[in-house]
Amino acid sequence: MSVEAEDGRSGEMTLAFELAAIREFDDPAAVFEDAREWSRYVGVVSNDTDAVAAFVAERDLLQDFELGDRDIWLAMEGIRESSDAPRHVFVGTTPEDRRIADATGWEFRSPSDVADAAGWDLEPTDQPEPGLVSRLRSRLSAAFSGGSDR
Numbered sequence: 001m002s003v004e005a006e007d008g009r010s011g012e013m014t015l016a017f018e019l020a021a022i023r024e025f026d027d028p029a030a031v032f033e034d035a036r037e038w039s040r041y042v043g044v045v046s047n048d049t050d051a052v053a054a055f056v057a058e059r060d061l062l063q064d065f066e067l068g069d070r071d072i073w074l075a076m077e078g079i080r081e082s083s084d085a086p087r088h089v090f091v092g093t094t095p096e097d098r099r100i101a102d103a104t105g106w107e108f109r110s111p112s113d114v115a116d117a118a119g120w121d122l123e124p125t126d127q128p129e130p131g132l133v134s135r136l137r138s139r140l141s142a143a144f145s146g147g148s149d150r
Contacts, residue, residue, distance in 0.1 A: 019046035024111040026121040040085040
């Protein structure tokens with residue numbers, strides 16, 4: 001069996017995070033704890049099952065998915081088939097994650113989508129995203145420093 005929840009949770013959703021996606025949250029343990037209040041199953045998936053096991057162990061997360069040695073495609077398919085929740089949401093970060101969700105019957109969401117919806121904080125980034133003025137200054141600087149013939 002691919003899914004096994006403890007304490008008979010009866011939420012309406014199975015929630016799977018791709019490993020890179022769960023790493024984007026400021027406090028993955030808080031995300032799991034909160035998600036368990038309204039999700040029947042919660043877990044982390046990836047092609048690198050050893051990395052998933054290490055991540056889950058380091059943060060003392062209760063993983064509802066048994067991944068075995070299956071790749072993410074087979075794991076997602078197996079979880080979907082064995083989960084009795086009416087809704088299945090896959091949180092991923094790449095176009096490949098979206099393809100996996102689409103092909104296996106999961107709803108795809110980005111970390112920022114679910115963070116906004118659930119009130120979770122994302123991990124602060126090292127560099128703030130440049131604003132319009134910064135981008136223009138950078139392009140002008142490149143143009144006048146020999147990066148352009150104009």
